[in-house]
Amino acid sequence: MSSSSSGLSRDQWGIPHVRAASLTEVARLQGWATARDRTWQLEIERLRGEGRTAELLGPAGLEWDTFARRARLAEVAREAFERLDEETQGFLAAYVEGVRSGLEGATCAELDGPDGLGPAPGTWQPWTPLAVFWVQQILFGSFPSKLFGARAARVLGADAELFRTEGLSGGSNAYAVGGGRTLSGLPLVAGDPHRVFEAPNVYLQVRLACTDPDDAFDLVGMTFPGVPGVQHFAHAGQVAWGITNAMADYQDLYRVDLRSSSDVVRRSVETVLVRDQEPVEVEVLETDRGPVVLGGPDEGWGQVLRTPGHELGDLGFGALLPLLRARSVADVEAAVAHWVEPVNNWVIADVAGDVVHTVGGRVPRRDAAGEWTGWIDPLPRRTAPVDGAVVTANDRCMPEFDVLATGFAPPFRAHRIGRLLDDAGPLDAEQAVAVLADTTQTAGEQLLALVPADLRPPALAGWDGAMDGSAGAAWYAALRAEVVDRICTAPVLAPLREPSEHGSLYEPWFSLPARVAGALHVILAAETPFGLDPRELVAEAAKTVLEADREAASWPETHRFWPLHALEQFELPHTRTAPATPLPGDTDTVRCNAWIPGTTVTVRGSVARYAWDLADRDNSRWVVPLGASGSSDSPHHTDQHDAWARGGAVRVVTDWSLLTEEKTWL
Structure with a gap:
């Protein structure tokens, strides 16, 4: 592949490597590749965001759709899109064009899903990626x-x-060590986010490169399928970062009396279509503090959900392009200033040797009555010297975290990682991954x-x-x-x-x-x-x-190991294709494969693992529990599983000559 060519390539793991001459073309190719790799997953996530899963799944989707309509997920996504700058809107629109093109080229079997349900109703809109993102995060907060x-x-x-x-039990790990503690003399960033195991995986590995001389970037990272760019974990060549949930208290519930109309400022009725059944009407009630998500007029009371996303009409997508263009710790921190929710710990390091742990997102400042009076600023931040480290594992990392919440994950994982790093010699990426495998x-x-x-x-x-x-x-x-x-x-x-x-x-x-x-x-x-x-x-x-x-x-x-397919999450039958591999580790070990009392499976653990080497990106490692493809017929459906199950990772490859070009129809 020549250095000037553009298009889509794949490495030996089927991971998409996108290269194009403009930002919008990168977005189109990323959207196309995602649609080809995760066809049905993209469609079910879109329906979740629109509150329309019952149209495809029948009554099993009704509870989610009712919540999605009452929480106004799609409406806030539309509003947040309209508030974005023109360039970011164009980036999202181009990605959606690519998704649509990829879906148009999908086979009937891919569109029908794993059990022949038929194609999902509707189509992708420029604001859909925001709704998909919020579906992944709305229940990730404190309410x-x-x-x-x-x-x-x-x-x-x-x-x-x-x-x-x-x-919930379990959590994520992230750490960075200064160059004085690595074999290369430059920092390392490593971590593993923990969420519910899903099949296909909740994260998708990707490489995005733009060759425009005035807007060049080249980074590897992970994204939610359906969301362009990379958000939480990436190596951009000169800077790398990872995240954990900061466990901040940024969501509130307020009980309101619905027998009085004084609290409700808007009322509407939405019709939820249900496959093979009569439609269901859902009353949507909004107050000055947010939507009513529980209760209702029949009960005489309601619970109002207040979140930064509702409050601001902003889902943080102003960070997407600055993250793609980041070259330093300072650039990433500037991007994180646009972040809204969830509130995350960001662990960042660059080739200049800077190592920073900062908190990004919106945490409300509350008065004695619990009313929001603004946003906490500044949020906690710390740095590490050249021979130091920063570690975060959803714990109370420093006294300044008192402004975020009162409850955090126990410190067991964070303390254990700290001890392992103290006992280790100079680290390379493979040794950094081994720390995350500790049980x-x-x-x-x-x-x-x-x-x-x-x-x-x-x-x-x-x-x-x-x-x-x-x-x-x-x-x-x-x-x-x-x-x-x-x-x-x-x-x-x-x-x-x-x-x-x-x-x-x-x-x-x-x-x-x-x-x-x-x-x-x-x-x-x-x-x-x-x-x-x-x-x-x-x-x-x-x-x-x-x-x-x-x-x-x-x-x-x-x-x-027991990853949940979307159908299983809706309590519908599904023919499993993922292996039920025995797993070491436990809820509060670094390798946090969470224990569920009364079961013989684990459905929560590391949904990715990475180690970013700032000295040489090709010495970096990454892995997901299954593979790049959502299709059980693909050789890349579960080809990373063995490496992940052993507690390891696969090598990052960025040499274009070692990749295989793939034809697209864009």
Whole structure:
């Protein structure tokens, strides 16, 4: 491939490498390639953003569509698009042109999806990428956990504080080390975002290069399928970055009396079409503080959702082009100034040796009554010296984080990464990835300390805490499961064992076993949590596990990879094509394959893994759990899985001569 040519190429993993002479042509080619790789995934994500999944899926999509309409996802996406500058609008419009062209060339089987549902109604609009982005983020904030917190407070009073961890179990890692701690003498940035495993994956690897002399860029990174550019993780040659969720409290719920019209400023009725059933009318109510997403006139009350996106009519897409053009830490920070939500930790490093951790997004400033009075500014920021490091794992990274929230992820992963980096010699990209593969459990120390000496099995002797195939890991897992089950049976917790009163959409946040498991180290440190005696409870649980008189099953074998297809997320049948690979790691290990009490699978863990080498981008590593293609017929459907499952990654390739050109119809 000549240095002057443009078009789409692929590496050995089928990852798209786009090169074009203009920004808009790059966007068109990226859209086309994404449509070819993730045809049905793109369409179902578009329908989610429009609140139209029931048109394709039938009644199974009605709960989501009702939420999407009431939360005004599409309307805010349209408004946010209109507020963008003309160049960014053109970039989005070009990407959508590419998506449309790619979808027009798709086969009937690709458009019908995996179970022959037929093509999705409607088509892509210039604002659709904003809606797709918000679909991925709207439930990623604090408001679903606030619903559970309100129920726990009603039931438990002060003891509800024992559940204080923000969001769901698990989380993401990101770190950067200065050049004094690397083999090359230049910084490294590494990390692994953790979300629900999806098939196809929630992130798509891509390389984007523009050869326009006045607007040249060339970067590798990851994007949500359906969103142009790269957002969260990228290596732009001279600068690289990654993110984790900062766990900020940037969403609020307000209860309003709907028997009075004073709070509601706009009312409308939308019709949701439902496949093979009569249409359903959804009343959309808006207030000055946001839309009513729960309750309604029939109940006489409503819950208003207030978010920065609703408040500003802005979803942060003003950051897209500055990120593509970034050449330094300062450039990335300037781009991050446009970010809105979710509020993220950004770990950034460049070839000048600068290493920065900054928080980007909009966090409301609240008065004593909980009303928003502006935005917190400045947000936390820190730097690392040449022989230093910054680490973030959804934890309270520094005292300044108090302005963001009151609840963060426990510090186990962050502390473990820090210790591994301190113990390591000079790092290269492969060693940086190995840090992210660590499976040593430290969160269980509180539990193990309560096991009486006469009930400690031989398996614990010499166990180093690794959640692997060892007998120690199996026994610890069995004990923890027994302890969680016993805590959940506490009489005072009976109301919390009930399903969410808000419907199945919110059920993951209301799972009592998951809440107990996530806060177990806090619960067991209390004197009489929920009226229980921790020492007595753990002793009885240990005795039960010992008396089972059987060898505990291997932890990885009972902790298998289980990515969810969109149909499974809507509780519809689906023929699985992804492997159910045994996985080491655990909720609070660095390799955070989250444990779900009562199951033998894990549906949450690292949805990507990367290590960006600022000295030589081709020494960098990246990987996703499955592959680049969403089609089960493609050789690139699951070809990265083995490397990912081993805790490794594949090499980044940027030499155009090593890539294979692919014909497009643009």
